[in-house]
Amino acid sequence: MIKMIAIDIDGTLVNEQKVMTHKVKETIQEAMRRGIKIVLCTGRPPAGIKPYADELGFGEHEDYIIAQNGAYILRADTDETVYKKTLTLAEVQEIYEFGKGFSVGTLLVGEHHYYSLEDEVTESMQKDATLVNMDISVLDPTAVSEEMGLMKILYIGEPNEVDVIDSAIPNKMRDDFYIVRSQEFLMEVMEKSSNKGTALTKLADHLGIAMEEVMALGDGENDYEMIQVAGLGVVMSNGTDNLKSIANEITLSNEEDGVAHAIEKWAFQS
Numbered sequence: 001m002i003k004m005i006a007i008d009i010d011g012t013l014v015n016e017q018k019v020m021t022h023k024v025k026e027t028i029q030e031a032m033r034r035g036i037k038i039v040l041c042t043g044r045p046p047a048g049i050k051p052y053a054d055e056l057g058f059g060e061h062e063d064y065i066i067a068q069n070g071a072y073i074l075r076a077d078t079d080e081t082v083y084k085k086t087l088t089l090a091e092v093q094e095i096y097e098f099g100k101g102f103s104v105g106t107l108l109v110g111e112h113h114y115y116s117l118e119d120e121v122t123e124s125m126q127k128d129a130t131l132v133n134m135d136i137s138v139l140d141p142t143a144v145s146e147e148m149g150l151m152k153i154l155y156i157g158e159p160n161e162v163d164v165i166d167s168a169i170p171n172k173m174r175d176d177f178y179i180v181r182s183q184e185f186l187m188e189v190m191e192k193s194s195n196k197g198t199a200l201t202k203l204a205d206h207l208g209i210a211m212e213e214v215m216a217l218g219d220g221e222n223d224y225e226m227i228q229v230a231g232l233g234v235v236m237s238n239g240t241d242n243l244k245s246i247a248n249e250i251t252l253s254n255e256e257d258g259v260a261h262a263i264e265k266w267a268f269q270s
Contacts, residue, residue: 002267003213004037006066006200006226007259009044009052010183011219012236015255018131020052027260028056031267039203041066041196043182043222046074047112048132064207068109069180069222070199071151071190073206083202084111085194087153089146091177095153095189096141098173102165104157104187107136108150115139115148124156124185152190159184182222197225215267217251217259218243234262 007013007028014020032038038056040049046067053065053076063076073082087095092108096117099106105122107129108115114129114136121136129136144150155165166181173179178190196218204214216223216230219239227233228246235247236258244250249266252258 001213002036002215002232003209004039004204004207004215005031005263005267006039006041006196006214006216006230008196008218008220008223008226009040009042009049011238011254012217012223013040013052013254013259020055021257021260023257023260025055027257027263031263032057034268036267037064037207037209039064039066039200041070041200041216041218041226043069043188044132045109045112045134046072047134050133064203066196066199066203068151069178069182069188069190069194070196070225071194072111073199073203082206083199084149084151085191086146086149086151087191089144091191092144092150092153094173095177098169099153099155099165102155102168103161104155104165107154107156108139108144108148109152109154110148110150113137115144115150117141117144122157124158128154128156128186151194152188155187155189156185162187180222180224182220188222195225196223197227197229200226201229215262217262219254232266234266 049065058076066073071085105125114134116136116138178194181187212231214230215232216226217234219236232248234249234251235243238253251262
């Protein structure tokens with residue numbers, strides 16, 4: 001029996017116009033009425049999740065959000081922090097210094113804010129910030145501190161620019177951090193244990209729900225660990241081939257109400 005469903009946002013919950021369709025919304029709300037816990041589990045910060053959470057009626061009762069690719073779990077109705085994992089100052093400096101040698105833009109990500117350590121805010125950087133309802137502050141590198149609670153660093157640029165830095169990251173850096181290409185234009189670097197799978201496991205344990213009772217839906221590489229640990233890992237038909245290789249089930253695409261299809265077929269029928 002499915003008691004909790006974790007749903008990625010971009011490429012999963014919403015279509016390519018970033019819209020949650022009526023069918024998807026109604027099916028999720030029906031799941032909530034049936035007592036199934038719905039968790040939005042995404043790389044977005046809380047500000048980029050809030051419009052969809054509000055649309056679904058989160059905050060009216062005990063609902064949870066997994067943000068920042070698993071580095072941050074919060075309760076929607078009280079804003080209580082359940083779990084947070086941040087980078088040390090030394091880690092931030094290492095990641096930032098490595099990115100300086102490439103043409104990508106670099107953003108430091110806090111709980112509610114983006115920071116640029118360069119005077120120029122590129123179009124790609126601003127586009128991502130606008131998408132997730134975040135402001136960008138230009139900060140002097142000497143002003144960075146652990147008290148800022150930085151959860152990840154983003155390398156942002158044109159896909160070919162991100163390709164270059166992706167191929168150049170040394171194995172030691174990949175061993176030391178969780179690094180994921182969450183979008184063609186975006187690479188995320190986080191503390192080693194931070195990912196959606198770790199966060200989902202922590203939240204399930206917090207709520208007393210067995211992982212066998214958890215369904216997860218996603219489409220991208222940053223959903224890999226979440227799909228892997230869930231009792232029922234469902235991948236969108238628009239998902240990556242790598243993600244599909246570990247899926248328990250494949251649902252319709254995000255343009256075909258794939259989330260609704262999956263919930264009706266595998267959660268309501270279980």
